[in-house]
Amino acid sequence: MAKVSLQGVSKFYGKVQAVKKIDLEIIDKEFLVLVGPSGCGKSSSLRMIAGLEEIDEGVIKIGDKEMNNLEPRERNVSMVFQNYALYPHMTVEENLGFSLKIAGLAKKEIEERVHEAAGILDITEFLQRKPSQLSGGQRQRVAMGRAIVRRPDVFLFDEPLSNLDAKLRNQMRTEIKRLHQKVSTTIVYVTHDQVEAMTLADRIVIMKDGIIEQIGTPLDLFERPATKFVATFIGSPSMNMIKASIIKHNDQLSMKTNDGIIVPVPKDKQNSISEGQNISFGFRAEDIVPLKFGQKPSSAWEMQSSVNLAEPLGTETLIFTNFGEIEIVSRMFTPEQVKSNDNLNFALNLDRTYLFDEKSGLAI
Amino acid sequence: MNKKQINNILIWFSAIILIILIMTPGLWVVLTAFRPQVDVMAKPAVWIPRNLNLIQFETMLFGGSEGSMGRSPIPVLSYLRNSLIISFTSTFIAVLVGTIGGYGFARHNFKHKNKYFLLIMLTRTIPGISLSLPIFIIFSKIGLIDTHIGIILVFVALNIPFTIWLTDGFFRQIPRAMSEVAMTDGCTKLQAFWHIELPLSRSGIASAGIFAFLISWNEYALVSNLARSTDSKTLTVGLMDFTAQFTINWPGMCALAVFIIIPALILTFMVQKHLVTGLTFGGVKG
Numbered sequence: 001m002a003k004v005s006l007q008g009v010s011k012f013y014g015k016v017q018a019v020k021k022i023d024l025e026i027i028d029k030e031f032l033v034l035v036g037p038s039g040c041g042k043s044s045s046l047r048m049i050a051g052l053e054e055i056d057e058g059v060i061k062i063g064d065k066e067m068n069n070l071e072p073r074e075r076n077v078s079m080v081f082q083n084y085a086l087y088p089h090m091t092v093e094e095n096l097g098f099s100l101k102i103a104g105l106a107k108k109e110i111e112e113r114v115h116e117a118a119g120i121l122d123i124t125e126f127l128q129r130k131p132s133q134l135s136g137g138q139r140q141r142v143a144m145g146r147a148i149v150r151r152p153d154v155f156l157f158d159e160p161l162s163n164l165d166a167k168l169r170n171q172m173r174t175e176i177k178r179l180h181q182k183v184s185t186t187i188v189y190v191t192h193d194q195v196e197a198m199t200l201a202d203r204i205v206i207m208k209d210g211i212i213e214q215i216g217t218p219l220d221l222f223e224r225p226a227t228k229f230v231a232t233f234i235g236s237p238s239m240n241m242i243k244a245s246i247i248k249h250n251d252q253l254s255m256k257t258n259d260g261i262i263v264p265v266p267k268d269k270q271n272s273i274s275e276g277q278n279i280s281f282g283f284r285a286e287d288i289v290p291l292k293f294g295q296k297p298s299s300a301w302e303m304q305s306s307v308n309l310a311e312p313l314g315t316e317t318l319i320f321t322n323f324g325e326i327e328i329v330s331r332m333f334t335p336e337q338v339k340s341n342d343n344l345n346f347a348l349n350l351d352r353t354y355l356f357d358e359k360s361g362l363a364i
Numbered sequence: 365m366n367k368k369q370i371n372n373i374l375i376w377f378s379a380i381i382l383i384i385l386i387m388t389p390g391l392w393v394v395l396t397a398f399r400p401q402v403d404v405m406a407k408p409a410v411w412i413p414r415n416l417n418l419i420q421f422e423t424m425l426f427g428g429s430e431g432s433m434g435r436s437p438i439p440v441l442s443y444l445r446n447s448l449i450i451s452f453t454s455t456f457i458a459v460l461v462g463t464i465g466g467y468g469f470a471r472h473n474f475k476h477k478n479k480y481f482l483l484i485m486l487t488r489t490i491p492g493i494s495l496s497l498p499i500f501i502i503f504s505k506i507g508l509i510d511t512h513i514g515i516i517l518v519f520v521a522l523n524i525p526f527t528i529w530l531t532d533g534f535f536r537q538i539p540r541a542m543s544e545v546a547m548t549d550g551c552t553k554l555q556a557f558w559h560i561e562l563p564l565s566r567s568g569i570a571s572a573g574i575f576a577f578l579i580s581w582n583e584y585a586l587v588s589n590l591a592r593s594t595d596s597k598t599l600t601v602g603l604m605d606f607t608a609q610f611t612i613n614w615p616g617m618c619a620l621a622v623f624i625i626i627p628a629l630i631l632t633f634m635v636q637k638h639l640v641t642g643l644t645f646g647g648v649k650g
Contacts, residue, residue, distance in 0.1 A: 052544050072547040079548045085541035089563050098559070099549035150549070 002063055002153035002186045003028045004049060010057035011044045011210075018044045020210040021058065026188060031180050033189045033201035036233075041210040042190045043158060049188060050079050050156050062153055078147035079156040082163060084139045086131035092118075092142050093127040099150045117149040120182060121175075137168045144176070148183055157189040161196065173199060194234050198222070206230050226363050228356035231282050237318065240328040241282040243358065246275050255281055255355075259324030263301050266350040269364055278358035285318065285331035287352040290344040293334040297349035304345050310338040321346065390625075397421075397618035404614045420619035440620065442594040443602040449512055450598060451580040454519035459573045461520070462527025467557065469528060470535035471543075481532075484525045492522060493585045500589050510592040518586055523576040530575070534568025535561065574631045581628055599624045 004026040011019040019041040026032045034042040047053040049060055051072035060067045067075055078099075087095050093114055100110040118124040121141045131139055140160060147155055160176070161169045177200055180187055191197055197204045198218040206213040206221065206229070214226040218234075225231035231239045244255035246265065253265045253273060263281070265273060273279070289295075291302065308327065311318040312335075319330040319338055330346060338344070355364040396404055398416040424440045469481055499518060500509070508514030538561055546556035562569075584600040591597040599620065606617035 050544075050548055052547070071552070072544070073550040073552065075548075077548060079545060081541040081545060083539060083541055085539060085545040087542070087546075087560055098546075102550040102555060102559075146545075146549070156548075 004154055004186060004188065005061045006045070006049075006058065007061070008058035009045070009048060009055060009060060011041065011048060011053060012056045018210055019048070022207075022210075022212050024205060024212065024215070026186060029184050029186055031177075031187045031189065031200060031202045032205060033191060033197040033203075034205045034207060035191055035194060035197040036207035036213075038192060039209075040207040042192075042205075042207050045207070046079075046156050046158055046188060046190045049075075049154070050077055051075050052079075075154075076150075076152050077154045077156055078150050078152040079158065080140075080143045080147050080160045082159040084131070084143040084163075086139055086142055086146070088131050091128055091130055092123065092134070092145075095131065095142055096127075096145050096149050099146070103150075113149050117145045120148065120179070121145045136164050137172060140164065140172055141175075144179065148179070151185075153186065155185055155187045155189075157187065157191075159191055160189075161191070162193070176200060195236065198234065204234075206233060224363075225354065228280055228282070228361040228363075231354055231356065231363075235284060237285050237329050237331070239282040239284050239354070240288070240323070240326075241280050242323060242326055242328075243278070243280050246273055246277045246279060248275055255279065257324050257326075259326075261303070261324050263348070264350065265355070266353050267299065268351075269355050272364050273355065279364065280356045280358055282354045282356065283348060283352060285329045286333075287349040288328065288330045288346050289332050290319065290330065290338070291347050292344060293332050293336045293338075294347070296347050297351065299350045300347040301350055302345055302347050304343065307338055307340055307342045307344060309340055312337075319344075393618045393621050393625075396615055397622045399615055401613070401615055420615045421623075424616065424619055424623070438602060438605040438616070438620075439594050440599070440602065440623070443597055443599045446512065446591075446594075446596055447581060447598040447600075450515050450519065450596075451577050453512070454516045454523065454580045455573055455577040457516070457520045458523035458527050458576045459569060462524045462572060462576075463531045463569055465524065465528040466531030466533075467535050467561070469532045471540070481528075484528060488525050492583075496586050496589045499586070503590060509590060510596045512596055515587055515590055515596060515598075518590065519576075519580040519583065522583075523579055526579075527572040527576060530572040531565060531568050534565040538564050570634075574634055578628055578631060581624070 004024075006022055006024040008021045008023060009019060010017060010021050018039075022041075022045065024045075034045060036042050044053060048055050049062075049067075051067065051070060051074075055068050062075060062077070087098065090098065096114040096117055097110045100113060105113075114127070115124065118127060121144060123138065123141050123145060126134060126138060126142070131142065134142065140163075143160070157176070161172055164172060173196060176189075180200075189196075189200060201218055203215060203217055204221055205215050208229050214221060214230045216224070221230055221234045225234065225239075228241065232241055242257055244257045244263070247254055247256045247262070249256070249262050249264075253270055253275065255263045255265055257263070287297075303323070305321045305323070307319055307321050309320040311320075316331050316333050317336070317338060319332065320327055321330060321344070322328070332338075356362065357364055395413060397420055398418070399413050400415065400417065400419075403410050403414060424438065465484075469477065503509045503514050508517070542560055542564070543551075543553075543556040546560045547553065551559065582600060583598075584603075587596075587598050588601045588604070591601050603617055603620055603624075606613040606620070
């Protein structure tokens with residue numbers, strides 16, 4: 001059993017509080033991804049779990065054991081670093097076996113376990129090489145091998161793919177997911193890349209400024225963002241977000257943008273909102289589509305606008321257009337040619353429009 | 365001839381002049397060591413040696429027959445022993461303490477760290493010889509004049525700042541993640557240092573050691589004050605034994621100088637090799 005729990009954990013660097021009393025329960029064998037912009041406290045949290053940073057406040061437990069005063073080596077965790085941190089003076093085999101040698105295992109067992117790990121990661125043929133003779137992807141694999149060879153309770157990944165080029169990153173991402181299926185150990189994975197988070201995680205923790213914005217499955221976060229920040233952070237392209245205030249219009253609560261555009265408040269939100277409230281409303285690119293090329297949603301609001309720019313991507317086309325003064329992006333899945341300056345009728349799906357209180361940033 | 369060729373010739377010409385300027389005194393010392401006194405003292409000077417011999421070396425190392433100057437041989441072997449004991453011991457202590465210090469400065473944050481570092485480096489700006497009088501007075505009060513320990517202490521103090529400076533730089537080059545991953549791999553801090561950081565910085569430590577050794581080995585001014593007898597006189601100070609009230613045995617002195625230069629020369633070549641680093645390359649993003 002290796003669940004991990006953080007209870008009221010804080011981290012200070014001088015006067016700056018990098019992590020602010022976070023609570024987090026990581027279930028045994030779960031793949032949990034900590035994601036957020038740089039400086040959000042995700043790496044500090046990971047390093048506190050590893051024991052590389054002092055825990056200034058709160059308790060961290062692995063299994064049922066409190067970790068606060070234990071050294072990294074006593075926690076039975078393995079960490080994979082962004083820059084791999086392979087031991088340059090050792091061969092791949094020595095790199096993999098180092099932790100076992102320190103633990104005082106017999107030579108034969110070390111060899112067996114090193115070869116087993118090398119087999120899992122497909123690096124057996126490089127065992128006698130030095131790290132400097134390996135490519136980036138191979139080094140990353142060795143770093144992972146070094147982590148699994150110890151059979152730790154928890155794997156900690158600190159942005160392991162950010163040094164790789166795009167193609168290799170996709171490939172390694174799949175491999176990490178496969179690795180998790182093979183070894184089925186709890187994984188805590190830190191990244192700033194929402195795509196990595198979405199594709200890898202069982203659950204995602206979104207952090208910002210040292211606090212947890214939302215915890216949930218990738219689809220949870222995508223479908224039901226709890227805050228404006230989560231809504232814009234998850235998903236690509238980013239959710240369109242427009243500031244507005246609530247007014248009464250034709251006896252119905254409506255949202256009036258700064259440019260004076262009036263959009264009715266979605267029906268299910270009518271009761272949870274009041275006149276005069278300042279809000280932002282957001283919608284994803286696929287929820288505003290040119291009527292000509294898409295199906296009209298059941299509860300639609302229409303507008304006419306000219307195309308600023310179109311990006312055909314094959315399966316989809318991104319259309320940049322204006323919503324008043326603000327540029328928004330629309331995504332259509334029909335393979336039709338759209339040109340700049342085309343005048344199109346767009347339909348916004350009100351059922352899939354998100355409202356956020358401007359002051360608190362919380363979803364309404 | 366174009367401009368580039370003229371430039372090349374000028375560069376080579378100046379380089380050769382420079383080399384001659386630098387090398388001549390050294391070569392003259394070596395040459396003098398193998399020449400008879402009469403040749404050396406001849407006026408007008410004899411530039412091309414007429415005959416060469418090993419008499420000075422024989423006399424120096426094996427006592428030889430009564431020298432041409434009618435002087436008893438100089439206790440070179442005692443001086444050699446003193447030099448070796450003093451240089452090796454002081455180097456060992458300086459590198460040990462300095463490496464720990466360098467590691468501390470590279471890896472740990474503490475209050476006023478930069479000021480302490482500057483302070484330690486500032487001690488290097490004081491000319492060693494200006495300390496000789498205070499050191500002499502203190503040592504004479506506590507009985508360290510003419511002892512190995514006294515001279516070793518002085519060299520250790522001289523060499524530690526440099527060792528700290530050099531090893532600090534080397535430890536800084538090693539990514540912190542290296543020791544962190546070692547610690548999650550099951551190492552204590554000390555094991556991480558021993559297995560990972562120390563091997564990775566060994567070129568730096570070796571260079572620091574060689575520099576410290578050369579400084580101790582070649583030092584003259586301070587030891588000439590602190591060493592009084594064969595108990596502690598080093599080879600460099602021993603050079604002065606070749607001077608008498610009215611005469612100087614130049615060939616003998618030069619023979620000893622050659623004898624001193626050899627280990628220094630070997631070590632200098634080793635520095636060259638060790639200063640080529642690139643050892644940490646490959647462990648991190650390449």
